[in-house]
Amino acid sequence: MAFLADRLDLIKPSPTIAVTMKARELKAAGRDVIGLGAGEPDFDTPDNIKAAAVEAIRRGDTKYTNVDGTNELKKAICAKFERENGLGYKIDEITVASGGKQIIYNAMVATLNPGDEVVIPAPYWVSYPDIVLLCEGKPVFVPCSQESGFKLNARDLDRAITPKTKWIILNSPSNPTGAAYTRDELKALTDVLVKHPHVWILTDDMYEHLVYDNFVFSTPAQIEPRLKDRTVTMNGVSKAYCMTGWRIGYAAAPVALIKAIAKVQSQSTSNPCSISQAASVEALSGPQEFIAKHNAVFKQRRDMVVDMLNQAKGIKCHKPEGAFYVYPSCAGTIGKRTPEGKVIASDDDFVAYILEAEGVAAVQGSAFGLSPFFRISYATSTEALKDACTRIQRACAKLS
Numbered sequence: 001m002a003f004l005a006d007r008l009d010l011i012k013p014s015p016t017i018a019v020t021m022k023a024r025e026l027k028a029a030g031r032d033v034i035g036l037g038a039g040e041p042d043f044d045t046p047d048n049i050k051a052a053a054v055e056a057i058r059r060g061d062t063k064y065t066n067v068d069g070t071n072e073l074k075k076a077i078c079a080k081f082e083r084e085n086g087l088g089y090k091i092d093e094i095t096v097a098s099g100g101k102q103i104i105y106n107a108m109v110a111t112l113n114p115g116d117e118v119v120i121p122a123p124y125w126v127s128y129p130d131i132v133l134l135c136e137g138k139p140v141f142v143p144c145s146q147e148s149g150f151k152l153n154a155r156d157l158d159r160a161i162t163p164k165t166k167w168i169i170l171n172s173p174s175n176p177t178g179a180a181y182t183r184d185e186l187k188a189l190t191d192v193l194v195k196h197p198h199v200w201i202l203t204d205d206m207y208e209h210l211v212y213d214n215f216v217f218s219t220p221a222q223i224e225p226r227l228k229d230r231t232v233t234m235n236g237v238s239k240a241y242c243m244t245g246w247r248i249g250y251a252a253a254p255v256a257l258i259k260a261i262a263k264v265q266s267q268s269t270s271n272p273c274s275i276s277q278a279a280s281v282e283a284l285s286g287p288q289e290f291i292a293k294h295n296a297v298f299k300q301r302r303d304m305v306v307d308m309l310n311q312a313k314g315i316k317c318h319k320p321e322g323a324f325y326v327y328p329s330c331a332g333t334i335g336k337r338t339p340e341g342k343v344i345a346s347d348d349d350f351v352a353y354i355l356e357a358e359g360v361a362a363v364q365g366s367a368f369g370l371s372p373f374f375r376i377s378y379a380t381s382t383e384a385l386k387d388a389c390t391r392i393q394r395a396c397a398k399l400s
Contacts, residue, residue: 178320
């Protein structure tokens, strides 16, 4: 009898974490490597948020909290949803967890039965399908082409829904593409979902504040109030507030689901870190001006990276609306040979080539469900990005 559970065979380790670890290992071995795999802002956590954490320690906020978050943080989250999204929620409709990933996992554990289907537009964040599989659900992928801006359209969504569909997961702005849905684009999707009352919506809004070119963010429950009673609106402090290591995600949802999620969390991790929760109250309630300053830098980086990658032979890079990723096509390199004579047969081969030849660590599109592409995170220094893009141009020029 095998010791490890069969369910482990359904999933794989996170490819994005694997790329980051590989880059660190190569650096430790003395290689000149630029890691563009991690979805983590290079800006530090703002000082006022750090100070709130220190003050929480000093006043003794170092004990267990409520399983799914302190009342203080839940109140701050309710205020955030009202202020920024026009959504009214009560404290008992809010849950807090150790990161957005745990919110998604808890929701799927609490609701999926074997064979239940979850519609996932592709490209997708690497964890969505594996979480669904681990919970004995069935991911249903809907490819979204570069020509469509990597966005799901209403017709394809309608076709993907079956009597077994329990959830759709939407992510805007998107990891890995940076694609963000306009209000009209979301309205077309919510119109479809209104017609299918058995389908729930989980919207991953983690990159809400990272949008450019005067883009206006919207979320499904805001667009279509009739969907609010079957929508989980998930968010967190990781990206906009530069708090990836603090591990705080949160969500709003109907009370019955919030209670079910708390039940799952009570028998897994229990409460999120008390200090991180205190810091998150300050993040959501304190000064917000730094976000616009960071976004101005991200926009400059995005524009530079898109421009430089489009100058690389065989690469075509779409300009995204938000987040801090680009998802360029490497279709023009497929079938070419490296100077060593190896044929580039896939995006996996391409990212392996640029890592070996030029020391640039990116993530292959196959990890996100749409090939032949690769993901680059521009949440790193402008100098490193310029160097990396120059290296990619050089590597592509050597292909024949």
